[in-house]
Amino acid sequence: MKTLYSLDEIQRPFPNAVVAIGNFDGVHLGHQAIFQRVRQKAREINGTSVAMTFDPHPVKVLGNNGSPPLITLLEQKIELIEALGVDVFLCVPFDQSFAAVSAHAFLKNILIDKIGMKALVIGKDYTFGKNRKGNVAFLRQHADEYGFEVIVPDWVPVSAGGHERVSSTRVRRIIEAGRVADAKALLGRYYQIRGQVVTGRNRGGPLLGIPTANIKLADELCPKTGVYAVMVQTPEGRFKGVANIGYSPTFDDHLFTVEVHLLDFNKDLYGTKIRVDFIQRIRGEKKFNNFDELKAQIRKDIEDAAQLLPDAA
Template sequence: MKVIYGIENIDEKFKNPCVALGTFDGIHLGHQSVIKSAIDKAKELNGTSILFTFSPHPLKVITSSAGPKMINSKDEKEFLLEKLGVDILIFANFTVEFSDLHPEKFMKNVLKDILDVKEIFVGFNYTFGKDAIGTTDYMKELSEKYDIKLNVVEPMKIEDEIVSSTLIREYIKNGDLKKAEKLLGYPVMISGKIVQGKKIGRKLGFPTANLKIVNKAYPPYGVYGVKIIFDSEKDKSYYGIMNIGKNPTLKPGEHSIEVNIFDFDKNVYGEKIIIELMKFIRYEKKFETVENLIKEIKNDIKIWKEWLECH
């Protein structure tokens, strides 16, 4: 999969482009239905499947708030879309100027003139252009005018709930990982670059890879059984336990993500990893002594390894 950052960096013509349009935060099963439809049509036309999305999230630009907590980082989005089989991923830089672009200008200048799109695929509630006036009905008018076929994909329901990023964020926030996973179609994940920690875990006998807390949707603070994938070797995975929280026993108030990777002893500072959350083990708590903390960590590992043996 080729990744292009910025419309201005599109410097080639693609054969029979079929484009999935959207913010696609979460790449959930509803999104996947839209994306797979574009991929299937591109294959049918012997063409190119393109996912066109935006960075940062439009709500961060058009409102005064920080926007929603993101389900996926850019790295996670790239990882998931490559697995789905997208040919080209385009991140358009969403600015105030871009938000003022009239829907017809976006359709003509970007989709028609730059990409020469054959077919567009969007979700049922997709809007675009200045003040979100580009509804799917208006998009249908414009697509007919510019000889582009529009495909509006119906919402996906699971157990009478429409699959949505908003609902998934709520599930993650509340720690309902299995409910979130059911709507996502894959485990809740956290990714980032491994940074230098204070080596406290190593002194306790449990060396950890440390990640920074960023503005994304996190589950409740606690300990989780996880699977770890390194960006440098995506075909291989490791298991371990992760603590996300404030480390009340040793580093009170300091927010962090720490992962103890089983049977692993390499220098991986600066490497990017993806962590899949597979099982909640316990909430974070403060221990009276370091010895009690060590005992509990050993028990966390025991619980997780026993679970792995049974699944």
């Protein structure tokens, strides 16, 4: 997949470009259906499949009341879209100046003249351009004039025959509620966080006899506090594990941490980057009366995770 980070990097229009525009946060099953249709149309017209997105997320630039945490940051988004077989990934820097571009200028100057668009695959509710004037009706109004096709796939339902659709908002709510097993059904994969292993409280190994990797998160969206069965990708390979997310109330130091204990692993991970797939939530966070109770519970969590993970790994 060719990856471009600016419109200026496009030297000439792509041959028969079939374009999907969106933020694609999560690259969930709904987004995957859009990319599948893009690739299908590109094959039909011997064209180029193009995914066009923005960074930072427009809501971070335009939102007045803050913005929700992102499900997938740019690095993972690129990996996921590349795995879907898209030819070109175009990430356009988004700022107030770009937000002021009219819908017509966006269509004519960027999509048609710059990218060479012959077909556009877009969600029913997606809008673009200043004051969000660009929508499906606007595009269809100008399709004959500029010689392109507008394709609007059906929404992907949450369940067969259901009326609720898969959306980034729904995925985010489910993850924030700790329902990581349910998130897999909407994402088509396990929810993953990634980050660098850093020095933590230095309590897991020395105090509890259970070493943990303390993660400095790169991601914005973190599942609900609690204990989870996880799979961990490290430079040494993929391992089963138990993740604890929260404030470790037994220690009463009010520090938020994400710590992972890897099963059957005894190497040093400090400074390395790891990826954690959340398989299932085991329990919520709890304050114990003493360290012996805590250690006993952690041992049980490890046993529970070991039983859960063989089929899920």
